[in-house]
Amino acid sequence: MTEPQATREIWRGLACTQITLPSGDCVRVSDLGAQVLSWQVAGHERLFLSESAVLDGSAAIRGGVPVCFPQFNQRGPLPKHGLVRRSAWQWRSAQVHGEAITARWQWDAAVPWHADFAHGVRAEVAVTVSPDTLTVQLSATNTGGTAFAFTGALHTYLAIQGADIAALNGLEGAAFWNAAKAFSPAVQSGSVVLGEEVDRVYARPLQALELRDAAGSLRISQDAAWPDTVVWNPGAALCSSLPDMNAGDWMRMLCVEAAVINQPVALHPGQRWHAAQTLQVVA
Numbered sequence: 001m002t003e004p005q006a007t008r009e010i011w012r013g014l015a016c017t018q019i020t021l022p023s024g025d026c027v028r029v030s031d032l033g034a035q036v037l038s039w040q041v042a043g044h045e046r047l048f049l050s051e052s053a054v055l056d057g058s059a060a061i062r063g064g065v066p067v068c069f070p071q072f073n074q075r076g077p078l079p080k081h082g083l084v085r086r087s088a089w090q091w092r093s094a095q096v097h098g099e100a101i102t103a104r105w106q107w108d109a110a111v112p113w114h115a116d117f118a119h120g121v122r123a124e125v126a127v128t129v130s131p132d133t134l135t136v137q138l139s140a141t142n143t144g145g146t147a148f149a150f151t152g153a154l155h156t157y158l159a160i161q162g163a164d165i166a167a168l169n170g171l172e173g174a175a176f177w178n179a180a181k182a183f184s185p186a187v188q189s190g191s192v193v194l195g196e197e198v199d200r201v202y203a204r205p206l207q208a209l210e211l212r213d214a215a216g217s218l219r220i221s222q223d224a225a226w227p228d229t230v231v232w233n234p235g236a237a238l239c240s241s242l243p244d245m246n247a248g249d250w251m252r253m254l255c256v257e258a259a260v261i262n263q264p265v266a267l268h269p270g271q272r273w274h275a276a277q278t279l280q281v282v283a
């Protein structure tokens with residue numbers, strides 16, 4: 001293979017696109033939710049996907065990069081994390097540019113889309129793969145005649161190897177809302193490590209975050225148009241209560257989410273918003 005390739009496939013019953021680079025990097029994206037399910041670099045899987053994930057659309061797929069839109073979590077009247085996680089998106093195309101490739105999906109809302117969100121909207125996901133690097137961009141366009149506001153996130157599940165030494169660096173001293181403790185405000189002391197339940201909303205850090213574990217180092221950055229960063233790990237007790245996670249999975253994952261939560265985005269008719277999160281293997 002001399003240039004990046006995108007091929008369509010059925011994987012465990014899901015219509016997917018498989019992206020492969022000449023370097024061997026490999027990404028799988030499902031049309032269901034326009035959700036990245038796998039990202040392999042140098043033969044190592046960098047994203048967590050639960051072995052118990054539900055793949056038939058009756059629940060959100062637990063792992064990879066779920067797209068939460070147009071509502072983050074339960075901050076509004078819509079179903080938790082919005083309406084598109086369990087929707088079939090339309091596969092559009094893939095374009096090669098140099099040693100990178102970008103694949104695109106689109107989701108158009110029929111009006112009225114939902115009683116609590118009766119607006120015309122087009123959502124798009126662009127997945128760009130280049131050596132050692134994965135970028136996922138979400139965009140939203142107001143295709144209707146009325147203004148609306150939204151929140152959302154790229155709910156990225158990073159794979160962890162070696163839970164005892166894993167650490168997320170770059171948030172030291174940052175303020176956060178502790179959603180695991182009645183949304184109390186708190187200050188990050190040291191790195192984020194695995195152990196207790198972690199459910200924290202920080203302001204987007206100016207520098208890239210670094211996840212260090214037994215697999216090496218991963219750099220995580222997000223555009224300014226994602227002003228919030230969520231770090232989530234259910235911990236042992238909550239993990240064992242989730243039907244689509246195995247008991248020890250909390251030691252195998254950490255969600256680092258690029259999000260817009262505290263200040264919703266206003267989109268007037270014809271306006272478009274877009275923002276990306278980038279993951280890069282650095283060692």
Ligand SMILES: O=P(O)(O)OC[C@H]1O[C@@H](O)[C@H](O)[C@@H](O)[C@@H]1O
Nearest residue numbers: 060073080081155179199230232
């Ligand atoms: O189980 P879900 O709906 O995928 O949500 C998982 C978690 O997603 C995180 O983004 C939230 O901060 C958590 O509160 C939530 O529990």
